[in-house]
Amino acid sequence: MTAQFDMFAQSHEEPGVVELAALLRSCPLVLVKKLSNNDRDWARLPNKHQAGVYISPRERDSGFFPNLVDKPRSDGGAAIRECFFRTEWPQVDEVREATRLVHYTSKGPETHLTGVPKAAFATLSPASFLVIGRYGVDGAARFQCLTIDSASDDALVLADTLDLPADFVAGVFEPEAALAAERERILDFAGEATAAWLGGTIAQFATANAALPSTAVLARMAREQYLAGHHLATLDPFLIENPGDTVREISRTIEWELFRKFQRRERAIELVRTILGDTPGDVTVTAVIRSLIDNIGEVDRLMLSASQQRKSRAGYSFEHQIEAMLAAGAVPFEKQVVMDAKKRPDFILPSLARFVKPVPGAANGLILSAKTTLRERWKQVQREMAGGDLFLATVDENVAANAIEDMATLGIVLVVPEALRMSRSTEYVRHTNVIGFGDFFRTELAGRRMPEWGCWAGPSHGGQ
Known part of the structure; x- marks a missing residue:
């Protein structure tokens, strides 16, 4: 049987995993929030006004935090509701005695958690998590906070332990019940x-x-x-x-x-x-x-x-589903064809022969590579381009802006799920070399290339 990570172990080579395991093991109630770009940008970019993490009304009013009370105002302005409490941040060795949850009613439901350490957020990847464990209740409650980088093993442990869905945004959990x-x-x-x-x-x-x-x-x-x-x-x-x-x-x-x-x-x-x-x-x-x-x-x-x-199986799953979609759409392709220097791209469209020797005046063939997670692996994919067009499909949420920009300079186009393309937790929406799967199939293939490849691209396929 494959060895599993022991969340009850007393030590592990990843300190963050140990801290997370300790919190999930001992804390009766935990709030988990997938961080948006704004939740991270204030800590790493200049001229950002938000100084903390957005908390939705559902989590704000769930009973997890102390009750908000009206702040006395003498200017007659819209009510400001707030509460203060102690938070501990063991990863950056800080304690904040007056972390503030504040709701400016003039701004609608918008509520922010402020008075938090910038160091805990400044280096996080997109779609990372804030985990807050609550010990005790009411006036005796204390809160321990961890930030979990989405590119780390900690994020997998968190998702598996609490059974977080792929489209998770925020929620309050009882770890022991899970x-x-x-x-x-x-x-x-x-x-x-x-x-x-x-x-x-x-x-x-x-x-x-x-x-x-x-x-x-x-x-x-x-x-x-x-x-x-x-x-x-x-x-x-x-x-x-x-x-x-x-x-x-x-x-x-x-x-x-x-x-x-x-x-x-x-x-x-x-x-x-x-x-x-x-x-x-x-x-x-x-x-x-x-x-x-x-x-x-x-x-x-x-x-x-x-x-x-x-982790070991996820990449195969993604590749299998893309292959099934290509076949169902009658898109011509060859899979895992050996090219020069033993390169073996996931998919070549429409064929290796057409990719290596393009037809004059017609659209070129392309390489479609599938990677569940990228990290530095996209640099390996770049070697497969062989002077042709490379489209890199992924469901990875934590690709940093500088990596996307580096790919753009090399002519690599990222193909991502539509929800991730527009998500406030990812960097994708900010870059023109990122397209959705729908754009890839309907515009790039059916609208541009497949007719010139001599492939059917009828009306239902977005073709002519």
Whole structure:
């Protein structure tokens, strides 16, 4: 079984993960906010007026923060509602005695958390998180705050532990309840595994139920579930309003839930086999307790986050869904074709021959590369260009502005889901070399290239 990250460990090579694990383990109530660009820009750019983090009315009025009270005013202006409380910021070794939550009623619902350390926000990637843990209630409440960089392993641990959806914005959670719910899901299937153990067929049961499907099979299952749920017969990108959001939902939500379902089965079976073994017999309560004590480390690992295994499979999922969309749209392509110097781009459109030797006066072929996360990997992709056009598809939210600008100077066009393209948490909307999947299919392909490639691009495909 793939080794899992131990959120209950006392030490780990990533200090941030330890701090996050400690907060989630000990704190009864946690507020999580995905940071918008404005929530970060004030700490890293000059001439920004916002000096803190926007808090939505739902979270403001949830009971998580102290009650807002009217600030006395002598000028007769619109009411200002505020409260002050102590916040601790262990990552930057600061304590703020008077962090302020303030609502200027003249500005509508807009509420800000101010009096927070700039150092905690200044270097964060786009779509990072603010996590606030509340200990105690009312006047005795104290708040511990962490900022979680979206490009770090901490972000995966946070998302997996609290089961944050791909389109998550903000919410208040009870971590122990989230962990208990995950344990219950595992233990539900453990009952079936125990019955198999009692019948002496645990090994056969494990073979039939514990193996994760291949990435291609899991991708197909997710795709079929999406199509059924949306009453669609095809994944044709020319017939879907926002095909990028569709790819994101299939690969980052539906397929992830399917993956977790299979992984829970895997963990449940491993749990039963770890505690009881493979051979049924007269098992006493004392023997079970002793086995639990002897194997407590392994039991903990079986109950923990699937983040690392998720990371290793996510890229294949994204690539499978793009391939299915290309095929459904009748877009000609070749996959993983070996070019010179052993370059192997994900997709070449319409073909390697057309890419290497363009037809005079016609639109060139292109390379479409698929990367779930970019970080520095886009520099590897750049070597695949071979003098042609390169489109880089991603669902990565945390690509920094300077990286997008560097890609623009090299002629790389980013293709992202439509919701991410316009999101206030990403840097994409600020750059002209970023387009949505819909623009890629309808404008770049059907509107410009496919007719010149001799491919069908009828009215429903946005063609002539």
